[in-house]
Amino acid sequence: MTTTDIHVSGRTVAIKRAGKELFPDDGITKADLAAYYRRVGPRILPHLRGRPLMLERHPEGVGGGRFMQKDTPGHFPDWIHRRELPKEGGTVTYPVCDDLATLLYLVDQACITPHRWLSKADRPDHPDRLVFDLDPPGEDFEPVRRAAGLVREVLDALGLPATLMTTGSRGLHVLVPLDRQAPFDEVRAFARDVAELLAARHPDLLTTAARKEAREGRLYLDVQRNGYGQTSVTPYAVRARPGAPVAMPLSWSELDDADLTPRRWTLADVDERLEREDPWRGEPRRGRSLKAAQGRLAKL
Numbered sequence: 001m002t003t004t005d006i007h008v009s010g011r012t013v014a015i016k017r018a019g020k021e022l023f024p025d026d027g028i029t030k031a032d033l034a035a036y037y038r039r040v041g042p043r044i045l046p047h048l049r050g051r052p053l054m055l056e057r058h059p060e061g062v063g064g065g066r067f068m069q070k071d072t073p074g075h076f077p078d079w080i081h082r083r084e085l086p087k088e089g090g091t092v093t094y095p096v097c098d099d100l101a102t103l104l105y106l107v108d109q110a111c112i113t114p115h116r117w118l119s120k121a122d123r124p125d126h127p128d129r130l131v132f133d134l135d136p137p138g139e140d141f142e143p144v145r146r147a148a149g150l151v152r153e154v155l156d157a158l159g160l161p162a163t164l165m166t167t168g169s170r171g172l173h174v175l176v177p178l179d180r181q182a183p184f185d186e187v188r189a190f191a192r193d194v195a196e197l198l199a200a201r202h203p204d205l206l207t208t209a210a211r212k213e214a215r216e217g218r219l220y221l222d223v224q225r226n227g228y229g230q231t232s233v234t235p236y237a238v239r240a241r242p243g244a245p246v247a248m249p250l251s252w253s254e255l256d257d258a259d260l261t262p263r264r265w266t267l268a269d270v271d272e273r274l275e276r277e278d279p280w281r282g283e284p285r286r287g288r289s290l291k292a293a294q295g296r297l298a299k300l
Helices: 030-047 100-108 142-157 184-201 252-256 270-274 291-299
Strands: 004-008 011-015 021-023 053-057 067-069 081-087 090-096 111-117 129-134 163-166 172-177 219-222 231-233
Touching (some): 004 030, 004 100, 011 030, 011 100, 030 100, 030 270, 053 090, 090 100, 100 111, 129 142, 129 231, 142 172, 142 184, 142 252, 163 252, 184 291
Antiparallel strands (some): 004 011, 053 111, 081 090, 111 231, 129 172, 163 172
């Protein structure tokens, strides 16, 4: 196995065993994964910087076993940023990806998917993102489309902008930028209230029942990722699934695209997508306060 040296961010990152097939059925190697993350760096890094990460690593490739890593190993180089944060009974020192060299080093460690916190490390209990996680109750994707549109309608009524993305797995995420004033408990309670309102309005389609047996074929409005230490897949991240699908930001107009699926884009065809303008480019950059939205929600 060869080693490929990549010069980025003023450093040289060695991709060892560059020819190792991380996706054996698709012939996608570690070098291919590194080339993708290098190209998408300007788009993915703004969604990673300053955030604690959980690394999904597949040293022997997809199908060869995985492990989810939170703590930063001692062999990681000193130039990779870290942040020690409390957990029940102790602390965890998380890796933080602030530059392209770090991202490519994570690829060398067979990290296929970086999962990010919804808060930044400097205020870990105050998220700057709220997420609704929408997975289909079965194989039909149509309920996810409908649910995403209904979530957006309520958020519009509350004065909250929202963005849309595929997860590269089974469903869609609807995200709301926040101003980091509300703690996680308050954010999760607000998201739960929105979900319960939607479920009450559309009882045949949506549910907030956590137990699968109680859902009766309805789509579960999952807001549980809105918690301290929870993670969400990073926009533009590759997923460890057949074909190497990519979690892709969308414009809201694409929700009605007949070809849209959660795994619509893969490493095989993502280049054409990246040649287009970032669909989130025109979205508000400043996070919104929940205070006004909470008042409006009480009146709906």
